[in-house]
Amino acid sequence: MTRPPAPTIHHLAQHLGVHKSTVSRAMDPARRHLISSELLQRVEAAARELGYRPNRAAAALSTGRSKTIGVLLPDITNPVFPPILRGIEDALDAEGYFALLANTARPGGGSGAAQAAVERMLAQRVEGFLIATAVRDDAWLEGLRKAGARIVLVNRTDGRGELPAVISDDMLGMRLAVDHLVELGHRRIAHLAGPAGLSTGMARRIGFEQALRPHGLEPAAVVECSAYAVDAGQAAMGELLQSRKRGKRPFTAVVAANDLIALGALQTLRERGIAVPDEVSVIGHNDMPLLDQVSPPLSSVRIQHYEMGFRAARLLLDALRATPGSDQATVVLRPTLVVRASTAAPG
Numbered sequence: 001m002t003r004p005p006a007p008t009i010h011h012l013a014q015h016l017g018v019h020k021s022t023v024s025r026a027m028d029p030a031r032r033h034l035i036s037s038e039l040l041q042r043v044e045a046a047a048r049e050l051g052y053r054p055n056r057a058a059a060a061l062s063t064g065r066s067k068t069i070g071v072l073l074p075d076i077t078n079p080v081f082p083p084i085l086r087g088i089e090d091a092l093d094a095e096g097y098f099a100l101l102a103n104t105a106r107p108g109g110g111s112g113a114a115q116a117a118v119e120r121m122l123a124q125r126v127e128g129f130l131i132a133t134a135v136r137d138d139a140w141l142e143g144l145r146k147a148g149a150r151i152v153l154v155n156r157t158d159g160r161g162e163l164p165a166v167i168s169d170d171m172l173g174m175r176l177a178v179d180h181l182v183e184l185g186h187r188r189i190a191h192l193a194g195p196a197g198l199s200t201g202m203a204r205r206i207g208f209e210q211a212l213r214p215h216g217l218e219p220a221a222v223v224e225c226s227a228y229a230v231d232a233g234q235a236a237m238g239e240l241l242q243s244r245k246r247g248k249r250p251f252t253a254v255v256a257a258n259d260l261i262a263l264g265a266l267q268t269l270r271e272r273g274i275a276v277p278d279e280v281s282v283i284g285h286n287d288m289p290l291l292d293q294v295s296p297p298l299s300s301v302r303i304q305h306y307e308m309g310f311r312a313a314r315l316l317l318d319a320l321r322a323t324p325g326s327d328q329a330t331v332v333l334r335p336t337l338v339v340r341a342s343t344a345a346p347g
Contacts, residue, residue, distance in 0.1 A: 006052075007050040008052075009023045009024055009052075011052070012043070012046055012047060012050060012052050015046050015049075015050060016043065016046050018039075018043075022035060022039070023043055026039070026040050026043035027043070027047075066124065066125040066127055067096055067097045067098060067127070068097065068098045068099075068100050068124060068125070069088075069092055069098070069099055069100065069126060069127060069128050069129070069130060070100050070102070070117070070118065070121035070122075070124075070126040070129045071085065071088060071099045071100065071101045071102070071129075071131075071132075072104060072117055072129065072130070072131045072132060072133045073085065073104070073132050073133065074103075074132060074133045075103065075104075075105035075228075076101075076103040076105070078228070078288075079288040079289050079290070080155075080258075080259075080286050080288050080303070080305055081132070081305075083306045083309070084132065084154060084305045084306070085099070085101070085309060086306060087305070087306040087307060087308065087309025087310035087312075087313070088130055088154075088309040088312065088313045090310060090313075091309070091310045091311075092317070095317055097127075099130075100121055100124060100126055102114075102117035102120075102121065104117060104133050114131075114133050114140065115140045118144060127150065127320055128149065128150035128151065128152070128316045128319065128320055129144070129149060129150065129151045129316075130151075130152055130154055130313060131152070131153050131154065132153070132154040132156060133156075134153050134156040134157070134163075134199070135156075135159075135197045135198055135199075136158070136159030136197055136198065137158070137159045137160065141158060141163070142158070142160075142162075145162065145163060150316060150319050150320055151163050151164075152164045152166065152312045152313075152315045152319070153165035153166070153167075153312075154166055154309065154312045155167060155168070155303075156198065156199050156200060157199040157330070161330070164327055164328060164329050164330060165330050165331070166308050166311045166312040166315060166330075166331040167199075167200075167308075167330070167332055167333070168304065168308065168332070168333050168334075168335050169333065169334055170200060170204045171206070171207040171211075172334065173207065173285060173303070173335040174204055174207030174210075174211045174255065175207065175211040176335065176336070176337040177208075177211070177255045177283045177285070177301055178211035178212055178215075178255065179211065180283070180299070180337055180339065180343065181253045181255070181281060181283065182215050182217070184281070184343060184344065184345045184346070185345045186252050186253040186346050187217060187252075188220040188251045188252050188253070189212065189220055189252070189253045189254070189255060190219065190220045190221040190222070190223070190240055190251040190253070190254045191209075191219055191221070191222045191223075191254070191257070192223055192225055192233060192236045192237065192240070192254060192255070192257060192262075192265060193205040193208075193225060193257050194224075194258060194261070195226065195227060195228070200257070200258075201224070201225075201228075204257045205222065205224075205257070208222075208255055209222075220251035221240055221243055221244075223237075223240050223243075224236075225261050228257070228260055229260050229261070230261075230263050230264040230267070232260075232261060232264060233260060233261035233262060233263060233264020233265045233267075233268075234264035234267055235264075236264070236265070237254070237264065237265040237268040237269060241268070241272060251280070252279075252280060252346040252347075253280065253281040253282070253283075253346070254280060254281070254282050255283050255285075256283065256284050256285060257285055258285045258286050259284035259285060259286045259287070259288045259291060259298065259300055261284070262284030262285070262298055262300070262342075263298070266282060266298070269282070276342055277341065277342055278344070279347055281342060281343040281344060281346070282298065282342045282343070283298075283300060283301070283342070283343055284299070284300035284301070285301045285303075286300060286302075286303050286305075287300040287301065287302035287303065287338050288300075291338075292340060296341040296342045297340035297341045297342065298340055299337070299338060299340045299341075299342045299343040300340075301335050301336070302336045303333070303335050304333045304335070307333055308333060311333070312331075315329060315331065
């Protein structure tokens with residue numbers, strides 16, 4: 001049994017008794033304001049009735065515009081990225097754009113996976129890129145920029161300040177965490193740092209060290225994690241506890257570079273019989289969903305993930321319109337501290 005041919009703009013126009021240019025305007029978010037709301041409703045109802053779907057490939061060939069944006073995420077299983085993606089999609093959808101998503105967290109991934117995704121996206125004629133996978137001084141990303149691609153970074157910077165980005169104020173986030181612990185009475189505070197090759201890992205480590213100085217304090221210890229992952233947090237906390245056994249400076253509180261690292265730290269502390277927060281307080285970073293459901297509920301620095309995605313997409317759309325300054329802007333969003341039961345005065 002053969003499938004009937006897909007309805008076209010011509011079929012839709014015949015069904016409504018209007019010119020096909022009218023239907024074309026109704027299907028284009030940038031031009032639909034040119035027709036009356038009554039006619040727009042008729043076109044949309046007829047499109048649903050006939051099962052019409054816009055042919056993006058044909059539109060791209062005729063106009064040179066695919067209305068598609070490539071989005072690269074490092075790990076879609078990380079709970080911080082779905083709200084970022086939702087913000088991106090909401091901003092793009094309002095302008096008639098579509099997000100083409102690539103998840104680069106695959107075996108043997110790294111920059112090779114990101115480069116392969118970019119090549120496939122370029123073959124699909126994407127108009128620009130929203131990239132959350134950037135590492136500091138990323139050679140392939142620099143090459144993409146020099147090739148003239150429109151790029152906005154999300155939750156990361158390139159380490160050079162040459163690409164527009166939307167990030168959280170990591171320095172302020174660390175200061176909020178450290179100030180909270182100091183107010184509780186902690187003086188020996190350790191840090192489980194993110195990978196130094198990522199701008200967030202470096203910025204949060206620097207922010208942690210700087211936040212201690214006004215209080216006349218130095219880090220009790222700093223352990224760099226191999227990844228933003230639970231198992232990396234477990235290993236780093238194990239290393240931190242081992243250093244304490246070797247007679248190095250003890251600690252009563254830990255600031256983790258992200259929530260997954262903090263959850264790994266909690267797991268190791270639980271396995272070693274160390275009570276949180278009675279013996280050690282722990283703070284995460286990101287305030288991803290369900291932190292109030294872990295035991296104990298995790299204090300964390302809350303980042304505006306949805307707003308980050310939305311603003312990044314808007315910045316890229318402005319760049320595509322050649323809005324002055326849009327290709328040089330960096331938007332820094334303000335974090336807040338959410339205090340839960342994983343932090344308390346030192347025992």
